[in-house]
Amino acid sequence: MKFLSKAALAVYLLFLLWLVLFKFSLHIFETFDSQTRGLSLIPFVEMTQKSWRDIFYNFVSFIPFGLLIGVNVKRATFRRKLAYIFLFSLTVEVTQYICAIGITDTTDLVTNTTGGLLGLALYSLSAMHLNSKKVDRWATVAVGTLVSLLFIFILTLQFSHDRNRPALPSQTVASAETNTSRLTLDNTVRLAWPSVGQAAVANVEDGLLVRSSNNEKQHPTASMAKVIAALAIMEKRPFKLGQEGEAYTVTQKDIESLRTYIASDGSVLPLRIGIELTQYQAMQRMLIASDNNMASVLTERIFGSEQAYVSYAQKMLQRMGLSQTIVADASGFSAATVSTPSELVEIGIAALKDPVIAEIVAQQHIQLPGIGVINNTNQLLGTDGVIGIKTGTTNEAGSCLLFAARYAAKDGKTRTIIGVIMGDVDHASLYNDSRTLLASAKQSFGLTDASM
Numbered sequence: 001m002k003f004l005s006k007a008a009l010a011v012y013l014l015f016l017l018w019l020v021l022f023k024f025s026l027h028i029f030e031t032f033d034s035q036t037r038g039l040s041l042i043p044f045v046e047m048t049q050k051s052w053r054d055i056f057y058n059f060v061s062f063i064p065f066g067l068l069i070g071v072n073v074k075r076a077t078f079r080r081k082l083a084y085i086f087l088f089s090l091t092v093e094v095t096q097y098i099c100a101i102g103i104t105d106t107t108d109l110v111t112n113t114t115g116g117l118l119g120l121a122l123y124s125l126s127a128m129h130l131n132s133k134k135v136d137r138w139a140t141v142a143v144g145t146l147v148s149l150l151f152i153f154i155l156t157l158q159f160s161h162d163r164n165r166p167a168l169p170s171q172t173v174a175s176a177e178t179n180t181s182r183l184t185l186d187n188t189v190r191l192a193w194p195s196v197g198q199a200a201v202a203n204v205e206d207g208l209l210v211r212s213s214n215n216e217k218q219h220p221t222a223s224m225a226k227v228i229a230a231l232a233i234m235e236k237r238p239f240k241l242g243q244e245g246e247a248y249t250v251t252q253k254d255i256e257s258l259r260t261y262i263a264s265d266g267s268v269l270p271l272r273i274g275i276e277l278t279q280y281q282a283m284q285r286m287l288i289a290s291d292n293n294m295a296s297v298l299t300e301r302i303f304g305s306e307q308a309y310v311s312y313a314q315k316m317l318q319r320m321g322l323s324q325t326i327v328a329d330a331s332g333f334s335a336a337t338v339s340t341p342s343e344l345v346e347i348g349i350a351a352l353k354d355p356v357i358a359e360i361v362a363q364q365h366i367q368l369p370g371i372g373v374i375n376n377t378n379q380l381l382g383t384d385g386v387i388g389i390k391t392g393t394t395n396e397a398g399s400c401l402l403f404a405a406r407y408a409a410k411d412g413k414t415r416t417i418i419g420v421i422m423g424d425v426d427h428a429s430l431y432n433d434s435r436t437l438l439a440s441a442k443q444s445f446g447l448t449d450a451s452m
Contacts, residue, residue, distance in 0.1 A: 006137075008143055009340045013065075020058075023415065052310075058115065061116060062111075062119065066121075069142060071139050085117070085120075086109075092317070096100070097410070124271055193212040194212075198211075199212040199433075200420055201441045204450075205416060214340060219339070219423055220394060223390065224331045224344060224392040224400055227347055230287060234356060237279065241359060244279065246277075250275045254293070254297045269371060271294075275369065284360055289368075295331040299418070324343050325339040325343045326339070332394070348402050361387075378390065380403055380434055384438065388404050390402045399425065401424075403436050
């Protein structure tokens with residue numbers, strides 16, 4: 001029985017490490033890529049509903065640990081047993097900080113130790129009134145059974161999650177001069193192209209692509225690059241519509257990158273240390289408010305570093321067959337992040353295929369914690385069938401807009417128009433040119449009323 005009880009303690013210690021450090025993830029090495037490091041010395045600060053739920057889970061998960069300490073460490077005093085639990089929890093929190101795989105939080109330290117304390121107390125009370133050998137046997141069997149059932153349940157969920165991970169469409173294209181496998185270049189359609197910059201339009205369901213020039217040039221994307229970031233994020237850390245995804249606590253490092261963007265006159269939203277944002281909320285900030293800082297923060301959390309994100313995104317674009325799109329950063333603030341109108345149309349098609357991204361880019365305004373109501377930067381949104389998707393403006397890129405609209409066709413079915421203008425003069429010209437281009441596309445493709 002002593003061997004079984006010690007084995008149960010060892011297994012449960014591994015179970016707790018898997019829970020606290022890796023959140024039951026089967027992809028442990030990806031956890032080390034997250035580079036999430038923070039320190040919270042004041043317990044129970046900035047508590048949210050999710051935080052209280054995590055506190056409850058931590059508390060409950062350390063109760064069996066206290067029971068097993070009682071079973072296996074009989075000669076030690078109650079205080080020493082409690083010290084073992086505290087030291088184990090402290091070691092885990094310090095490991096999180098050293099390895100940059102989580103927030104070192106005194107709230108967790110208090111909660112874990114309190115849960116272990118309750119486990120110790122339950123064992124001591126039971127041993128006082130019952131046969132200690134029977135208590136040892138029942139505690140060992142109960143914890144062992146619990147861990148086995150939880151292990152099977154978690155593995156089932158994780159394998160199911162990995163099987164359902166969405167894959168982006170695979171497309172083949174050698175260059176911007178080559179028609180994609182999804183879209184057929186149509187040179188017969190004449191549209192009202194802007195007098196400045198480059199543009200392209202696709203009739204998605206009919207698979208037709210029309211562009212302003214057959215000799216497209218790579219051009220800075222500005223914040224339209226955030227659509228690429230959203231695609232990479234949803235491929236790497238997917239979640240379903242109606243869910244929130246992972247949660248992240250803002251750290252000092254995040255504030256430092258915010259100051260960098262402010263100094264460079266980049267588009268940002270306020271951010272406060274300790275506030276918790278879900279992956280969905282972070283993507284809202286990135287895609288709706290065009291928050292450069294959040295694009296950098298979120299991709300660094302998920303991919304480990306900006307360099308890791310750039311590498312991942314470039315490989316993803318290669319799988320999509322988009323050889324003329326070059327990613328240098330997540331936000332598009334860098335002029336080295338470039339694409340062509342034809343490839344941005346393809347990126348827009350891929351983005352609208354993801355239900356989460358499609359929902360976010362269609363939101364005209366949102367309510368963000370600690371900020372209030374934020375309006376979408378896309379002024380066309382909600383007018384004449386427009387359903388998204390992303391603006392972009394820098395000195396190098398000029399004024400840019402990737403847009404999508406849905407209309408009814410003569411056959412009664414819905415058609416989706418996705419278009420892009422790159423390098424317009426200013427916002428006023430951009431939106432005037434976009435409305436004109438969209439109206440001409442609607443007429444040329446024989447589409448009628450908006451189909452929302």
